[in-house]
Amino acid sequence: MKSIVNTLLFGIALIVSGAVLAADRYLLNAGDVLEISVWNEDSLQKTVIVLPDGMVTFPLAGEVEAQGKTVADVQAALKQQLKDYLTDPVVTVSVVNVDGNNIHVLGKVLNPGNFVMSKPLDAMQALSLAGGLSPYAKENNIIVLRRIGDKQQAIPVHYGSIIKGQDLTSNVMLKSGDVIVIP
Known part of the structure; x- marks a missing residue:
């Protein structure tokens, strides 16, 4: 029984890590829909669309280039821009829809x-x-x-x-x- 549980957990870990790797390799395009949130900041949760010029707009951070970038790149850029307003912001960015691809x-x-x-x-x-x-x-x-x-x-x-x-x-x-x- 223990080996079955371990096998299931290992399988789930492989699936999740594969999805994370795919998200890290995917380059965003105009038209893609992103969900952006800042932990513990209810007013900083927003669904955004990558605009035709490749930019996304987020409160306090302003415009951030997204086209041709990975989710991790956009997350890091937002975190950097939000540091002027928040102490050590925890930013999460996820792709909701890949309509731009x-x-x-x-x-x-x-x-x-x-x-x-x-x-x-x-x-x-x-x-x-x-x-x-x-x-x-x-x-x-x-x-x-x-x-x-x-x-x-x-x-x-x-x-x-x-x-x-x-x-x-x-x-x-x-x-x-x-x-x-x-x-």
Whole structure:
């Protein structure tokens, strides 16, 4: 009986630590919803949305950059800014919704549209989410459009080669905001 309890506790610990690690790796995006609270300060509990400029606003702390940062980064920045008003503030930040982590699939797929990435996805997985290619799709002319700063980059995805086990490097990992175009 004792070994069963220990095994269950170990399993729960692995699940919780995996979730914590995933939250530490996730980079926030505009549109993500955060729950921010300061321990023992009822007036400092707020749900915020990462704005299009990448900022969140919190009482006393003002604006804090969130886009491209981890939850831990935002937590540390808020704690630092609140130190001017509170003695050793204990700040908790959690992601309520990852609405800002979107990709777009356009063109000759069965279900084109906007998709929320709740976990890392590659191009083939995104095409699967969109229902797969239509019979008229040009499978080796697919591109991923990615914005880097103020420039646009076109990354080829050779679907026909990938499904044959060739040119697997063209099955790129997607980033928030990527647009997959299937002619």
